[in-house]
Amino acid sequence: MSDGPINIRALTAGTRVVLVSGAEAEIVSNPNDGVWIFARYVSAPDAPALVGQEEMIFAQDVADVRQ
Amino acid sequence: MATNGMSGYRSGLVDLATGQISREIFVNDEIYAQEQERVFARSWLFVGHESQIANPGDFFVSRMGEESVILCRDRAGEVHVFLNSCRHRGMKVCRYDDGNTTVFTCPYHGWSFGTDGALVGVPYFREAYHSELDKTKWGLVEVAQLARYKGTVWANWDSSAPPFLEYLGEFRRFLDLILDGWDGREGQAELLGGVQKWLIPCNWKFPAENFSGDSYHNISHRSVDLVGVGPSGKSRRDYGELNVARKLHVAIPDRGHQTITYLLPKDHLPQPSYQNNPEVAAYFRHCEEERRKRPGPNTRLIGAPGEIFPNVALLPRQPRTLAVWHPKNAHQTEVWRFFFVDRDAPQTVKNFLRDYYIRYSGPAGMTEQDDMENWNYAHAASRGVIARRHPYTYEMGLGHAVEDYEYEGYRVPGRVIDITQIQSSEEPMRNLYGRWAQFMEADSWDELMTWRRNTPHAGIAAK
Numbered sequence A: 001m002s003d004g005p006i007n008i009r010a011l012t013a014g015t016r017v018v019l020v021s022g023a024e025a026e027i028v029s030n031p032n033d034g035v036w037i038f039a040r041y042v043s044a045p046d047a048p049a050l051v052g053q054e055e056m057i058f059a060q061d062v063a064d065v066r067q
Numbered sequence B: 001m002a003t004n005g006m007s008g009y010r011s012g013l014v015d016l017a018t019g020q021i022s023r024e025i026f027v028n029d030e031i032y033a034q035e036q037e038r039v040f041a042r043s044w045l046f047v048g049h050e051s052q053i054a055n056p057g058d059f060f061v062s063r064m065g066e067e068s069v070i071l072c073r074d075r076a077g078e079v080h081v082f083l084n085s086c087r088h089r090g091m092k093v094c095r096y097d098d099g100n101t102t103v104f105t106c107p108y109h110g111w112s113f114g115t116d117g118a119l120v121g122v123p124y125f126r127e128a129y130h131s132e133l134d135k136t137k138w139g140l141v142e143v144a145q146l147a148r149y150k151g152t153v154w155a156n157w158d159s160s161a162p163p164f165l166e167y168l169g170e171f172r173r174f175l176d177l178i179l180d181g182w183d184g185r186e187g188q189a190e191l192l193g194g195v196q197k198w199l200i201p202c203n204w205k206f207p208a209e210n211f212s213g214d215s216y217h218n219i220s221h222r223s224v225d226l227v228g229v230g231p232s233g234k235s236r237r238d239y240g241e242l243n244v245a246r247k248l249h250v251a252i253p254d255r256g257h258q259t260i261t262y263l264l265p266k267d268h269l270p271q272p273s274y275q276n277n278p279e280v281a282a283y284f285r286h287c288e289e290e291r292r293k294r295p296g297p298n299t300r301l302i303g304a305p306g307e308i309f310p311n312v313a314l315l316p317r318q319p320r321t322l323a324v325w326h327p328k329n330a331h332q333t334e335v336w337r338f339f340f341v342d343r344d345a346p347q348t349v350k351n352f353l354r355d356y357y358i359r360y361s362g363p364a365g366m367t368e369q370d371d372m373e374n375w376n377y378a379h380a381a382s383r384g385v386i387a388r389r390h391p392y393t394y395e396m397g398l399g400h401a402v403e404d405y406e407y408e409g410y411r412v413p414g415r416v417i418d419i420t421q422i423q424s425s426e427e428p429m430r431n432l433y434g435r436w437a438q439f440m441e442a443d444s445w446d447e448l449m450t451w452r453r454n455t456p457h458a459g460i461a462a463k
Helices: B029-040 B164-179 B203-212 B217-226 B278-293 B346-359 B367-382 B427-441
Strands: A016-019 A024-029 A038-042 A054-058 A060-067 B045-050 B058-065 B067-074 B079-082 B097-102 B101-105 B112-114 B119-121 B145-149 B154-155 B190-191 B196-200 B246-252 B257-263 B302-306 B312-315 B319-329 B332-342 B415-418
Touching: A016 A038, A016 B203, A024 A054, A054 B029, A054 B119, B029 B319, B029 B427, B045 B058, B045 B319, B079 B145, B079 B154, B079 B367, B145 B164, B154 B164, B164 B246, B164 B257, B164 B302, B164 B312, B196 B367, B203 B257, B203 B302, B203 B312, B203 B319, B203 B332, B203 B367, B203 B427, B217 B367, B246 B427, B257 B427, B332 B346, B346 B367, B415 B427
Parallel strands: none
Antiparallel strands: A016 A024, A016 A060, A024 A038, A038 A054, B045 B154, B058 B067, B058 B097, B067 B079, B101 B112, B112 B119, B145 B154, B190 B332, B196 B332, B246 B257, B246 B415, B257 B302, B302 B312, B312 B319, B319 B332
């Protein structure tokens, strides 16, 4: 978990992020509005059906960035 | 016509039988509020030009009446006009003048909309809304009708309004004068540079009236004529052709559009123009020669100031611009001026025209400054309780218009007054305010489409 809020505008396509739900997603594109990113789920322990799906991810749902 | 103590609009404030119009229609806050609903929410309004949104995702934030709208091209290439207001709590979803985007995201709570207007992002949709919100019901509000005409984009909030070209009626040929190429080819206009925007402390109808065809106020521009800002270094325009043409006031009575226009004699040859630059002069001479070879109604017409009801002003020739008088409140107007050139013109010509346009029009343009000063002080001097008791007169040329005007085989549509010798009339203004009063009084478009009832002068004009 990151120490503070993450500036999602700085995240580029291909970056993997960890969500507050514990799911992990890979960024597909970034509209650079600071509010949303388009990402594809690579894991989702609470909702396995999401894996492989592309969704808009809300900035406050992003808990960390995979290094 | 004492009107103090009145509240909103009432029949009789526009009295076309006597040619008198109450100052209340310009300065009364309640009338202003009523005309937002009855005029601007029902009329076709100019939104922008397709060249401003050439690529998918391009957007241009425009206005319709007081309201901010987004003109955009979605990812599939379709053109839309949306109300720039989030469906959740109303915040503007776009606060830029123009750009390219994949989504319009509200900065308040984060709702996000695609360029097709669909609601695509709702924070905590699964958690807080329990996936129960029907996103399909909460997309951006889209205009009821949209029309694209020779590159221009127009929109209307009223689904019962007639199609745009029917709304234009016979006035279409005068709009073509600005949108077609100088050589007569269809739809060759492109925007030059950005849009100039500024505020004037006056009611929007002052500039609308002026551009309807006020040929009486030329004395205001005497200093500009003396300076010689024109493209040949004399006066403010080239007058070679204008001086041999018939100068006409043309009013389309059942539509509310009107203009000054010049009608050339048959077989007239081009006159020298744009003499400040030989290359530019040669370009326009070539275009004029090409134009005369083309069939159609416009080959003998020269455009001049005109107005498409309610708030779009045309200046098709020198300079070639289109202005929108956006109402801000009863006492303030936001002007947006768009400048046009031929798409295929050499860069030298475009640069020359840019310099000329800036000298003439816009907040720093010398001619436009003259006009703004008049509208500013006329409005301010009409707001007082004593001033409001005294109407303006629009009697000039009352009863002198004809409906079958013809000159050397060219029949001009609408009601016409030939002002070549008499200098001026106020037929265009009477036409504007007659139509305005019809809008203020009619409850539906059925009442406003007088031409469909085959009674072109029904309504206020007959009262």
